[in-house]
Amino acid sequence: MLTITDLHANIDGKEILKGLSLTVKPGEVAAIMGPNGSGKSTLSYVVSGRDGYEVTEGSIVLNGEDILAMEAHERAAKGIFLAFQYPLEIPGVTTMTFLKAAMNAQRKQRGEEELTTPDFIKRVRAAADKLGVSQEMLRRPLNVGFSGGEKKRMEVLQMVLLEPKIAILDETDSGLDIDALRIVAEGVNALRAPDRSFLVITHYQRLLDYIVPDSVHVLSAGRIVKSGDKGLALELEKNGYRDYVADAA
């Protein structure tokens, strides 16, 4: 599915990722854990193709295709989805308008027919109902005035509608109370499928009680320093990152 090999990446001349390698298999849920400043967010940005990050070495291969030369929207159409830690507000653009623009932009790139309005509305309704997203929210400008929980739910709604191959959740649990966390996690779990992988980036083990990972990887100083199963997350919860930070240094 996703193979990252010896990835080195800079921002503003500073190297953040220093030889990161990681393989995520189809259907796998991989958790990336690590202390602040270890490069977690950078990893999500570099994989999704954000401008301003310079990859100096290594490769990112999605389903056999090297994606490093692609722009962010091309990668999106290939099935990479990033659920943002801080979803952006788009004033004046209703959520419905945004969803339709995004879905059709991806379909267009893939050479698929654009969705008809009734088909589009049907899909949105079905997904919104499951996530407890109200019709009123869909009519409001995207994320404008939404609470933290509502914004995260909107991210999951977009994920459901865009049907990605690999979804990266960047600190999705931050700022969520336990009820919101449960709804978001349920949304993600419902999306788990044999041909869909997840990269769950988190600081705390808490989220992993709800989204149970197949593998856990510790990111420290720009590299994966330890990999294991979900037991590793529990160990980190108990002992902290101290051992790994020291290792990397």
Next chain:
Amino acid sequence: MAAVQETVDKVRSVDVDAYKYGFVTDIESDMAPKGLNEDIVRFISAKKDEPDWMTQWRLDAYKRWLTMQEPVWARVNYPKIDFQDLHYYAAPKRTPGPKSLDEVDPELLRTYEKLGIPLREREILAGVEGAAERRVAVDAVFDSVSVATTFKAELAKAGVIFCPISEALQTHPELVRKYLGTVVPVTDNYYATLNSAVFSDGSFVYVPPGVRCPMELSTYFRINEKNTGQFERTLIIADKGSYVSYLEGCTAPKRDENQLHAAVVELVALEDAEIKYSTVQNWYPGDSEGKGGIYNFVTKRGDCRGDRSKISWTQVETGSAITWKYPSCILRGDDSRGEFYSIAISNGHQQVDSGTKMLHLGKNTSSRIISKGIAAGRSDNTYRGQVFAHRKAKGARNFTNCDSLLIGDACGAHTVPYIESRNASAVFEHEATTSKISDDQLFYCMQRGLSGEEATALIVNGFVRDVLQQLPMEFAVEAQKLIAVSLEGSVG
């Protein structure tokens, strides 16, 4: 940064040269010799077979103009215009007396087709037969002379007069004489005075007392003849308790020389009357070097003459090399209301200095200004607005909101409000913001599958939504496309 920069570069390299309507129609034109003097003024007046008082009115304006100076206060730069190097009259040659569209020059009809104007008879008939509530009557101004007017009969039934102003001078001279120049006096400003001397044609609308005009009235302006200054003159009168909505849309073909456009629009709303005037302006902005665009020096003003009258201006400005335009309202009647909704987009080397004036003279008058300026490329975009309350304008209220959006780092946005209140009971509010499309927003949209250009267009459309909602439905759709076209590399 890079995404924004790329967008800007693409816009610069592709869009500006790919002006959709950059073609010239080859129609032999009936043209006055270059230059301006009393004889030319008489020539224009004679061409129209105007009454003597009108000829004299023009001559007075011309004499006045000779004593005036070109204004220099706007934040625009352009080489000096040689007013003797322009043709002041050009009419497309027509077969004698076109009775129907069949007789209209086919070349002309093709031009309209390229512009997407639904003028073909079939479509209009379809519109008549169809159950559509929203019909549009088109008085097409093609290089100064109106060549086709539709829906006349139905308008006549309602008592609405909608015709070229040259025709109104023949058929309703008393109305024209009563109102012409009463909102924008002959002496008003350099360009308005020039227009008064040499205006070629334009639209005339009169809506009788108590009549709600049964359809949207629409005019498509188009500058076509090489080197022809266009001097449109529009006069709209809404009599007591009447209502009219007027749409003006503009496009122009591509050429090398700068073209001067100095139109005058006068609106008069009597007691309880309402006029809604909407414009989509898409004139040629010049090539990627900034050469060859339209100079647009327009005077638009509405007079809320009667109590409880209302005038609303809505404009979407995307074209022209230079825009100098301040649609204004004189709130003379008590409880009258003025509105100004504006989207001004500048790209390439365009310069926009636009805004409005709300002059509160009557009691309890209110006004609202919503201005959205978007600057991209190397353009400069200035909002210049005046809100004034007279000593007697007790209880005057104004709300102004000016938002500017910058795309890239080579453009400029400026807000120049003039606010003056001469009585203590007036309440004026002014809000202004300037923002940039953030890289975060762009990346967010792109991560969802939108290209940089699509993302920019989406964000800009969101930014201008409040104003788009003021436009009549068919215009709003057109305007939305236009916004995408003026900011994207693709032709929407």
